[in-house]
Amino acid sequence: MSEPTSTPRLTVTVGPVAHGGHCVARHDGRVIFVRHAIPGETVEIALTEHDADAKFWRADVTRVVEGSPDRVSHFWPEADALRAGARGASPIGGAEFGHISRPGQLKLKTDVVREQLERLGGVPTERLNELFAAGVEDVDSSGTQAQQAGLGWRTRVGFAVTPSGKLGMHAHRSHTVLPISEMPLALPAVDELRLWELDFTGIDRVEVAAPANGSGVLVLLAPAHGLSEKAAGHAVNRIARALAALETPPSVARWNPENSAIEVVSGRGWVKETTADHEFRVTGDGFWQIHRNAPKVLTDAALGFLLEGGYLNDGADVADLYAGAGLFTAPLADAVGSDGSVLSVEGSPGTSRDARKNLHASEQVEILQGRVEKILGTQSRASQSAAGQRRRFDAVVLDPPRAGAGKVVVRALVATQPQAIAYVSCDPAAFARDVKYFANAGWRLAKVRAFDLYPHTHHVETVALLVPAAAIAS
Numbered sequence: 298m299s300e301p302t303s304t305p306r307l308t309v310t311v312g313p314v315a316h317g318g319h320c321v322a323r324h325d326g327r328v329i330f331v332r333h334a335i336p337g338e339t340v341e342i343a344l345t346e347h348d349a350d351a352k353f354w355r356a357d358v359t360r361v362v363e364g365s366p367d368r369v370s371h372f373w374p375e376a377d378a379l380r381a382g383a384r385g386a387s388p389i390g391g392a393e394f395g396h397i398s399r400p401g402q403l404k405l406k407t408d409v410v411r412e413q414l415e416r417l418g419g420v421p422t423e424r425l426n427e428l429f430a431a432g433v434e435d436v437d438s439s440g441t442q443a444q445q446a447g448l449g450w451r452t453r454v455g456f457a458v459t460p461s462g463k464l465g466m467h468a469h470r471s472h473t474v475l476p477i478s479e480m481p482l483a484l485p486a487v488d489e490l491r492l493w494e495l496d497f498t499g500i501d502r503v504e505v506a507a508p509a510n511g512s513g514v515l516v517l518l519a520p521a522h523g524l525s526e527k528a529a530g531h532a533v534n535r536i537a538r539a540l541a542a543l544e545t546p547p548s549v550a551r552w553n554p555e556n557s558a559i560e561v562v563s564g565r566g567w568v569k570e571t572t573a574d575h576e577f578r579v580t581g582d583g584f585w586q587i588h589r590n591a592p593k594v595l596t597d598a599a600l601g602f603l604l605e606g607g608y609l610n611d612g613a614d615v616a617d618l619y620a621g622a623g624l625f626t627a628p629l630a631d632a633v634g635s636d637g638s639v640l641s642v643e644g645s646p647g648t649s650r651d652a653r654k655n656l657h658a659s660e661q662v663e664i665l666q667g668r669v670e671k672i673l674g675t676q677s678r679a680s681q682s683a684a685g686q687r688r689r690f691d692a693v694v695l696d697p698p699r700a701g702a703g704k705v706v707v708r709a710l711v712a713t714q715p716q717a718i719a720y721v722s723c724d725p726a727a728f729a730r731d732v733k734y735f736a737n738a739g740w741r742l743a744k745v746r747a748f749d750l751y752p753h754t755h756h757v758e759t760v761a762l763l764v765p766a767a768a769i770a771s
């Protein structure tokens with residue numbers, strides 16, 4: 298990515314928001330994806346990617362000529378495009394909607410979910426008006442003032458390190474790491490570590506897991522590539538010693554992001570997460586929902602759809618696919634009772650081991666480690682009934698990673714003939730594409746909700762109920 302000062306500047310009037318955190322503008326017939334703008338604004342932009350033969354260009358706003366009523370001062374100077382642009386620099390990524398009022402952010406995210414479902418999902422406008430009248434829902438309205446402002450929600454944060462050893466974050470679509478001196482989107486427990494005051498020379502990446510329940514924080518340190526074993530150990534131990542001097546020292550572990558391996562230096566290599574009814578151990582970089590309210594919001598929404606529809610009865614046979622450490626598996630096991638059964642499938646070996654520990658007391662739960670596409674497609678015990686026929690599920694929770702479930706999984710899942718699927722998604726485009734695959738297999742979107750679980754960023758989480766079309770017709 299080139300720096301804004303070295304690039305041409307243009308003045309454009311900005312069109313609609315698009316998936317991915319930018320708005321669409323046109324100049325001499327060419328599409329420009331503009332970050333840090335709001336639809337309807339007239340802005341001066343610096344082109345950050347502008348190859349003459351490219352299909353579209355990319356740009357950052359550097360000055361607002363005519364602003365939207367939704368424009369506010371950015372709460373985080375290091376992520377503020379206008380401030381960075383004035384210095385001829387780039388802002389850090391990670392708060393690309395911070396210049397928009399919270400109601401304005403909800404409206405833009407609603408527009409994106411609608412557009413993706415209409416265009417990629419093939420859901421007719423009238424049907425969406427009916428299904429998605431509530432738009433994207435705020436999950437912070439009952440918090441503290443800072444929480445209502447969309448701050449202090451991240452329980453997981455990843456940092457990079459500048460060439461001079463300072464804690465930093467990447468500029469958007471760039472290898473450049475810019476130093477930071479606060480992380481207002483994270484829980485206060487992350488700020489209290491004062492990581493920006495430490496020397497991270499010899500470290501490449503830093504990950505922090507700070508559970509919303511206030512229990513022990515875990516800091517993972519990935520040594521820089523090519524460092525000798527001795528130098529890597531030295532760098533990790535130096536930082537661990539500095540952190541040990543804090544009033545509430547975190548656990549510290551050396552971490553290899555390539556295989557998720559961790560080596561505990563002090564404390565323990567896992568954090569304790571809790572929901573109202575369950576406790577979960579999550580090891581190292583294992584998956585846990587990021588927003589402090591996400592576990593409740595998502596389990597209430599997904600299980601709510603299944604319970605309201607009568608799909609989760611005592612004795613039911615259900616599946617939790619892409620199950621992580623068992624966030625949905627645990628309440629599913631409660632719902633189907635000891636006469637029911639829950640197949641819980643997770644691909645990552647470490648996270649699956651956590652799920653096994655977290656669910657060991659629930660005899661109705663079968664934990665399988667492996668890829669969903671493989672497990673659904675094989676004739677393993679998990680995909681067969683006792684009589685040797687393809688196993689059928691009464692209901693399924695499907696929570697794939699950002700890329701979505703994809704055609705192969707959708708086909709295999711439909712073949713298990715569940716009565717309903719609760720689909721949890723963090724990417725509206727992948728979700729909409731999967732909705733289309735389900736539609737092609739004779740299924741329909743019966744309900745959909747969306748939540749602003751990533752304030753000040755363009756990300757949004759959706760929860761949907763999918764059922765066979767015949768079930769809606771009857």
Ligand SMILES: C[S@@+](CC[C@H](N)C(=O)[O-])C[C@H]1O[C@@H](n2cnc3c(N)ncnc32)[C@H](O)[C@@H]1O
Binds near residue numbers: 621622643670699
């Ligand atoms: C969005 S997370 C959801 C986890 C869990 N449902 C939760 O809410 O905590 C997706 C999970 O799918 C796992 N995963 C990714 N690809 C997979 C695959 N092909 N098969 C099985 N699990 C996979 C990841 O390790 C991750 O734990």
